Amino acid sequence: MSATDFAIDVTGITKRFGPKTVVNAIDLQVRRGEIYGFLGPNGSGKTTFIRMLCGLLTPDGGSGTCLGYDVRTQQAEIKCHVGYMTQKFSYYEDLSIRENLDFIARIYDVPDRAAAVERSLVRLGLQNRSAQLAGQLSGGWKQRLALAACLIHSPQLLLLDEPTAGVDPKARREFWDEIHQLAADGLTVLITTHYMDEAERCHRLAYLAYGNLLTRGTLTEVLQSVKLTTWTVTGPALRDLAAALRGRDGVEQVVAFGNTLHVSGRDPARLETAIAAVRTPNHEWTRIRSGLEDVFISLMDGAKDNFA
Amino acid sequence: MVLKEFIQMKRDRVTFGMMVGIPLMQLMMFGFAINSDPRHLPTAVLAADQGPFARTFIQALRTSDYFALVRETNSEAEAQRLLQVGDVQFVVNIPADFSRQLLRGERPSVLIEADATDPAATGPALAAVNALAGSIFNRDLPGPLARLHAKAGPVDFLIHAHYNPENITQYNVVPGLMGVVLTMTMVIITGLAITRERERGTMENLLATPVRPFEVMVGKILPYIAVGYIQVSLILLAAHFIFHVPMVGSLLLLYAMALLFIAANLAVGITFSTLAKNQLQAVQMAFFFFLPSILLSGFMFPFRGMPPWAQAIGSCLPNTHFLRIVRGILLKGNGLAEIAPEIWPLLLFLAVAMTIGVTRYRQTLD
Numbered sequence: 001m002s003a004t005d006f007a008i009d010v011t012g013i014t015k016r017f018g019p020k021t022v023v024n025a026i027d028l029q030v031r032r033g034e035i036y037g038f039l040g041p042n043g044s045g046k047t048t049f050i051r052m053l054c055g056l057l058t059p060d061g062g063s064g065t066c067l068g069y070d071v072r073t074q075q076a077e078i079k080c081h082v083g084y085m086t087q088k089f090s091y092y093e094d095l096s097i098r099e100n101l102d103f104i105a106r107i108y109d110v111p112d113r114a115a116a117v118e119r120s121l122v123r124l125g126l127q128n129r130s131a132q133l134a135g136q137l138s139g140g141w142k143q144r145l146a147l148a149a150c151l152i153h154s155p156q157l158l159l160l161d162e163p164t165a166g167v168d169p170k171a172r173r174e175f176w177d178e179i180h181q182l183a184a185d186g187l188t189v190l191i192t193t194h195y196m197d198e199a200e201r202c203h204r205l206a207y208l209a210y211g212n213l214l215t216r217g218t219l220t221e222v223l224q225s226v227k228l229t230t231w232t233v234t235g236p237a238l239r240d241l242a243a244a245l246r247g248r249d250g251v252e253q254v255v256a257f258g259n260t261l262h263v264s265g266r267d268p269a270r271l272e273t274a275i276a277a278v279r280t281p282n283h284e285w286t287r288i289r290s291g292l293e294d295v296f297i298s299l300m301d302g303a304k305d306n307f308a
Numbered sequence: 309m310v311l312k313e314f315i316q317m318k319r320d321r322v323t324f325g326m327m328v329g330i331p332l333m334q335l336m337m338f339g340f341a342i343n344s345d346p347r348h349l350p351t352a353v354l355a356a357d358q359g360p361f362a363r364t365f366i367q368a369l370r371t372s373d374y375f376a377l378v379r380e381t382n383s384e385a386e387a388q389r390l391l392q393v394g395d396v397q398f399v400v401n402i403p404a405d406f407s408r409q410l411l412r413g414e415r416p417s418v419l420i421e422a423d424a425t426d427p428a429a430t431g432p433a434l435a436a437v438n439a440l441a442g443s444i445f446n447r448d449l450p451g452p453l454a455r456l457h458a459k460a461g462p463v464d465f466l467i468h469a470h471y472n473p474e475n476i477t478q479y480n481v482v483p484g485l486m487g488v489v490l491t492m493t494m495v496i497i498t499g500l501a502i503t504r505e506r507e508r509g510t511m512e513n514l515l516a517t518p519v520r521p522f523e524v525m526v527g528k529i530l531p532y533i534a535v536g537y538i539q540v541s542l543i544l545l546a547a548h549f550i551f552h553v554p555m556v557g558s559l560l561l562l563y564a565m566a567l568l569f570i571a572a573n574l575a576v577g578i579t580f581s582t583l584a585k586n587q588l589q590a591v592q593m594a595f596f597f598f599l600p601s602i603l604l605s606g607f608m609f610p611f612r613g614m615p616p617w618a619q620a621i622g623s624c625l626p627n628t629h630f631l632r633i634v635r636g637i638l639l640k641g642n643g644l645a646e647i648a649p650e651i652w653p654l655l656l657f658l659a660v661a662m663t664i665g666v667t668r669y670r671q672t673l674d
Contacts (some may be wrong), residue, residue, distance in 0.1 A: 054516055079518045090513035298428045 004087030007032045007188035008053060010064025010071060014055060015048050024064065024211040030190060030204075032156075035183045038192040041300055045211040046192045047087060048160050053190070054084045067156055080108070083150030087161040089142045093135030097126055097145055100134050101152060108153035116197070117219045120148040140171035147178070158182065160191040164198065176201050194294045207299055214299045228290040228298050230256075230264040230272055235283035240286050248274040253297055264294045322585065326592040328597070337603045337618070344384065345432045352379040352475045354387050359407035362512070365418070365463070369400065372440055374433040389522040391423050391470060393547040393646050394632055397430060398422050415464045424469035425639045426480045429610035437465055456570075457562025471639040479554065482547045483638045485608045487630040490536055490545065490566070491573055492594075497535070498577030500589035501528045508585055525662070529574045536570035537563070545637075554639030562634065565647070568654050571605045575661035580667035601627040631651045 007017060008030040015023040030036045038046050053066050063070070069077045091100045097281030101120060105113045108148040121127040124144050134145060143163060150158065160179075164172045175276075176198065183189055183203075191202065199205055199219075206216035213226045233241065238261050242254045245263055250270025255262045265271035306308040317324055344431035353370070355362055369375040379396060381387050387399040401419040403409070409416035420437060422430045472479045503523075505511040514524070540563065547553040576597060602608060606624035611622060622628045629650040636642035636650075 056512065056515055076518060079516060082516070084513070084516040085507065086512050086516075088509040088512075090509045090511075092510060093508070104517070107514075107519050 003068045005031055005180045006065075007034070008036075008064075008066050008190065010053070010062060010066070012062030013049065013052060013059050013064065013071075014061035015045070015052060016060050018265045022211050023052070023059075026208075026213045028206065028213070030188060032188050033183055033186050034181060034203045035189045035191065035201070037205040038165075038190060039194070039199055039205060039296060040192075040208030044208045046208055047161055049189065049208070050084070050161055052190065053078075053130065054082045054159050055079050056084075062232075075155045080153070081155055082157045082159060083153070083155035084160060085146050085163050087165070089134075091134050091142075091146060091148060091149055094133060096131050097121070097132055097137075098130040100145065101149055105151045105152050110153050116152055120152050124148045139166050139175070140168060143175065147175070151182075156186075156188065156306055158189045158191075159185055160189065160221050162192050162194070163191060164195065172198070196296075197291055205281055209300050214302075223290060223292065223295055226266070226290075226295045227296055228264050228295055229287070230262055230270040230290040230294050231271070231275060231285055231287050232262055233285050235262050235280075238277055241278060241283065244278045245274065248277065250274045252301065253294060255294075255297075262288075262291075262294060263300065264290060265296065313462060320585075320589070322589045323592060326596065328618075329453065330592075330596065333596070335601060337600065341604060341608045341614045342620035343613035343615075344428065344609060346429050346610040347373045347433075348376040349374060349393065349433055349612050350383055351375040351399050351400060351428065352387055352396045353377055353402065354384065355380055355400075355402040356404035357402050357406035358400040361407040361410050362402050362479045365402065366400075368440055369437075372436050374436045375400075385423070389646075391421060392636075392640050392642060393649065394423065394636065396423070398433070410462055413462075415462060415468050418466045419466045419468060421468045421470055423602055423640075424472040424475055426606070426610055427472065427475040427477055428480075429612060430469070431475070433465075434467055437467075442637040445559050478551045479606075479639060482543070482551045482553050483634040484631050486540060486566075486604055486634055487569065487627045488515045488542045488607055489539055489607070490570055490630075491627050493539065494532060494536055494570055494573035495577040495580065495594040495597055496591060497532050498528055498574045498586050499580040499584070499594045500577075500579065502581035503587045503590045506611075521666050524669065525575075525578055526576060529571065532568050532574055534566065536566065536574075540566045540570075553638060555638050557637035557643065559637075561644060561647075562637045565630070565633050565637070565651070568651070569626055569633075569656065572654055572658040572661060575658055575665055579661050579665040579668060583664060601625050604628070606631055622658075623653070624653055626657045644646050 001271065005035055006029050006109065006116045008028055012025045013023060013028075014021065026049060038049070040046050048057065048237045052059050052071060055071070055078045058072060058075075063072065064066060065071065066078050067081050069081075071078070092103070095103065098117060101117045102113065105116055118127070121130050122146065126141075126144065126148065130143075134142065147163070167175065170273055172195075179189055179191070180201070191198075191299050193199060202219075204216065204218055205222050207214045207222065215222050217225065235241075238259070242256065242261055245251050245254050245261075250265045251263060251271075252266060253262065253264040263271070263275065265274070269281045279285065319561065335673050353366055355366070366377065370377055375398065379390060381390070388402075390396045391399055396514065399421040401415055403418070406416045406418075420434070422434060424430050469475060501577060502511070544555075544562075545561070545652070548555060575596065580597070582595040584593055600621060604614065604618055605611070605625055605628040606622065607627065611628065632650045633642075633647045634649050640646070
């Protein structure tokens, strides 16, 4: 595969703020037309990494290209071809939807500006609200406006930083349908999220904790990268059961999901021994496939140990 | 609640600094710099009579503390130019037959021409001259000549207040107000310009676009130049119709100079904007700039009444030079040649403020 097939191709990207290493030697390759999910707990360096990709921050170490442009020296070129949607709504609340789009189109020097603005209004279904002030929009509509604005200059790469935080499930689903449509048209998308269902809609995933890239690959690869065994249990007095399980050898996670408990551990034999010790006829135990969330929490706990 | 406020105050170093700095600055300015009885005013002497009486007279002016004789000239034209450019506050004309007339008891006339654009600056000095008249020649006119000490004094002072003959304070204050109003509004408006983007989170977005720092600066400055021009026009209209301030010089020149001044203030605002972390700090910095612009520029108190250090600070402020330009154009009818010495400091100031602003405005979040 030649270098141009990658929209993002970086190695050893590092960023330090003072003595703290926020992003630690990350390698990442994202193919063109791919939706790449970026996951990790708060403060794990996702936003910092994205800012380095789109030329907002200069890496302290490492090298690579974004859309074929050097991330250290060609930040101006990168900015012209990347659409970046910030975590916080960052358009002008005292401008109308149309005025916001028009402003962004002017900044990017979009050819045939009026038509471009109109197109993006229509595609996002905002044309009959175009005179409304952006500040009066609800969270979901603000997100649509932001997406429309960062697409207006027809970028080749879309960097979305937690675009669906605080957005209702229906709007989120529509948003993801849109993202898939864009990717089908050849746009590369790098997206950060905390939602596991969204992670599952990505072509590839990477998991970041404390600045380190812990795992990456397709969903199946990620699930298999951590050999985690998970059991569910239903029955009475689950709280007491959970307390009894926690801290036992082989038990790494005990998480309550409504009326069931998820119990996971990396060593199946030790986990089963632990479960056998607390087993009663009242409880029903079933072994299930570990979910992404179980895997990530396990990864994070492991990372914390390394970090401390 | 009180504790929380103190903790927050401690975190915001700039605000805390301002809270200490502004009173200190005011103390310094009001306590040491401001003097409503200005002395050592630069004076040119046009002496056609070099006799001993004339010498005594000049010596007396000097010892009065009000006049600093900086220039002796033989040409009336040069004296006028000095007055117009503002190099001297007074021109003292000693007539050719001063000594002879004095001895004959003819009460020779000494013409004192004053640049009265600022009545507050010339008033005390002129009052001192009249008080001086009676006693100047006590030693030089002994014995029989003592009869020359007539009740009205041996010398007759003719005072010619140029540019503002009626000593109307408004003529000085209203044009000056133009500089003060522009300083206040322009610095605050643009001071908020970039901090607002940062506070609302729109800065990150702006930085992610290909827009260049210079474009941002110019984009932030241009609209407010228009606002500044509206203010200038309003003040000029009020000056003309309400205060009847004379407008001797070219308004076109005034508008051209206003552009320079407005741009200089906007550049200061932008620079503050890149230094301040939030809008409150930006406003405080603007205030910090505004105070000396009002007090040390010669707007409220005569510039020449201030000690050298205060004059040095004042000379660094664009308002000081703009005031001289406005007053010069409106009251004295100055043209480009006469105001030229005030233009280059404005240009220099603009260049420095602009450079700091553009360098401070970073294209990344690093």
